[in-house]
Amino acid sequence: MTKTAAIIGGGVIGGGWLARFLLNGWDVNVFDPDPQAERKIGEVLANARRSLPMLYDVALPDEGTLTFCDTLEEAVKNAAWIQESVPERLDIKHKVFAQIETFAPHGAVFGSSTSGFKPSELQQGMKRPEALMVTHPFNPVYLLPLIEVVPSPKTGTDTVAKAKEILTSLGMYPLHVRKEIDAHIADRFLEAVWREGLWLIKDGIATTQEIDDAIRYGFGLRWAQMGLFETFRIAGGEAGMKHFIEQFGPCLKWPWTKLMDVPELTPELTDMIADQSDAQSGALSIRELERLRDDNLVAMMRALKGQDSAAGALINTHQMQITPKKAPDFSKPIQSADRIIPVDWTDYNGHMNESRYAEAFSEAVDFVMGSVGADAAYIASGFSYFTVELSCQYQAEAHAGQKITIESQIMLGEGKKLKVHHRMYAKDGTLLATGDHFMLHVSLKTRRTCNPEPDVLKQLEAAAKAQANLPDPREKRG
């Protein structure tokens, strides 16, 4: 399969898709007749380039090539994935898919970003309906993993399987919606909340700010990690989910239901909402709000990654897939890190906090351990290295978004002892810091030191011997 994607329709959604593909190593062709398309896409891509790599502790694949095309034909003709994100009008979407199916290669996936249309509606009149499904993303598409994959009965089963595999390889989570339905799944909830919110504003109960605070200081935090039902399961406690439903189900028929009418969006109500939103968020530009949102999302998703839970577990799985697997070469310093400094590593001085240099060296020494066989499986078998001393010498400031690499050299590797020297570099070769690890091998059962298992010891001693022939890095300048 060629790794080429075609993005039909730019804007915030199309641009987000584009960034996902491009930053995961795909070539991307864009077709969007809007004369502002290149600028708009450039802005989304700048946000994505800044934040997506921060989710990972390894480098993303090299970026693919981005091509702005003059015709739809040119964009789709050699694409394995064609993503439609044009305006939400069925007639426009029909026209676009008629062109796509005329020019797209056999076997290509046709995905539609539609929020509301069913795939069977989009497939009306198509000659190749089997290629089409809804692949509905969530803004910002370059950070949020959810994609609702909605096939119709006419969509090819193999095409759905292939689409899910590709989405997973992009670090996304394909949620297979088994029956097509207006608005799929997630937007039904958004719609319900939006409707209730409009009523609360119209009735003068709450402002946009108060509604947002009611969400983000309360159930929003719950939903970011467990959703609705698992949260309710806990609320039911020992009595269980059935008890919970019996207890709270009747509330559904209480006077709250009167709010299920739809409020009329009069110019007055629209103005009221827009004014409240200005009062709430008007001090920041949209760009600044996007930056704030992305920084918050990166920090929270990295927090979940640390717990290997919810969206964080997805990132860990993806990270394992994109981590390069090559046989270690101990005839030169070990390339033990290649990563981006995430926002949560900076402090009040505006630069990477001193302890995060230590964190980077800590991950680097994990890589060195893995290269001599003391990897995750070895640790799971009951052995590890514990650090006795770690020292960091700081040479230069480093900032969020900056690429860093680390070269590590085994200075001593015999018996239970392991000494590693690290040198952290900026992209331009500037030495940012050096670090020195002194570690001892331990049994995780006794928590006491012991010699490594024979295979690891053999690999370690061979590596240490090869590295001993290298010049002493501590005498290097820079």
Next chain:
Amino acid sequence: MTKTAAIIGGGVIGGGWLARFLLNGWDVNVFDPDPQAERKIGEVLANARRSLPMLYDVALPDEGTLTFCDTLEEAVKNAAWIQESVPERLDIKHKVFAQIETFAPHGAVFGSSTSGFKPSELQQGMKRPEALMVTHPFNPVYLLPLIEVVPSPKTGTDTVAKAKEILTSLGMYPLHVRKEIDAHIADRFLEAVWREGLWLIKDGIATTQEIDDAIRYGFGLRWAQMGLFETFRIAGGEAGMKHFIEQFGPCLKWPWTKLMDVPELTPELTDMIADQSDAQSGALSIRELERLRDDNLVAMMRALKGQDSAAGALINTHQMQITPKKAPDFSKPIQSADRIIPVDWTDYNGHMNESRYAEAFSEAVDFVMGSVGADAAYIASGFSYFTVELSCQYQAEAHAGQKITIESQIMLGEGKKLKVHHRMYAKDGTLLATGDHFMLHVSLKTRRTCNPEPDVLKQLEAAAKAQANLPDPREKRG
């Protein structure tokens, strides 16, 4: 004001309130006739004691005294805050408030945890309605900051002001609901989503697992930090909120509205939901799910704290309030840290990661800097210290939830140079690690070294002189 709270009705909600007060230094009296109350409250309190302190980088106040009372009178008679969390039946709540107003001292706040009743309904027949308001919390009450404060026209304005002040001092966020309404604000949204979820399950569109994934991998992450309207404002982009409403408002009248009827909760539907929930989460007990939820919440809230945004900004404000303010005493080692190890500081070895010792020392050295006048205001004025070298010597493992303290000693403080030695201890006095900082004073404008401002230099040199008389800590055993 005496810092005594009365908790009327234990359980998950009452227990959560109890933990908030107790862990913020209030004495708490509980009245709950349930013979299982003490066990149930004990379980909630154990969860709270583990997780709430992890949100802060300083110690919480000393716990108050917890008293289980045999009568309501005994519980409320000297309480400044009385929180009712009895079952959601108006007749029961009326009986309880009749007793509360009989025995409660003048000036006490009466808060009700009700999810659905309006305060005016609760006040029916009361002699002291001015004391009562709804103070509606969100589970887990010990972690989530949101409290909906809902007064009726009969509630005293001064009582509302006092209630908001107390809630803020507990690290909570009082959202003043200006007009009483069934279900207040947040639960209207929960109800709307719950209703849509029931339909999706009943119609066989999605399972509880699929619904939860649709939430937690998508909009749940957005809502944890910005809520609904600020998120939509961004989606509207440069065209603004008004444009967004005009574009998406019409969707409200699309076929999605058919789902606004309420599905009947037949035994079959109840079983279906309970079975799906078992399939999704049954491998974990409720206790394990609570632990998972609390760890995720702590990690995400700490991530937001690092960004000083959303719920994290609330924690930072509260932390400043609870940080002890005392004049530094340089005639002994500086008590530079007193905190709990949070879950996000541990690694795959199950113990505090080596880099987090460095983080704790980094915060300790900030405290030392502050004690000689190089505090946040000084940094804002354009000066700071940058670290040249930090070394950590590891003596013992430490784990999440464990209390640590750090003693720091200024080893050198002259001109632009600052050297500090740290000793980290467990609660039982075990030495966990030592650390050594070598720092240089810098101008944040030039990013180059320079002497501190005269006042800071004077304080530093005086402190260094006083500390020089202390024994060399590096010669200490333990």
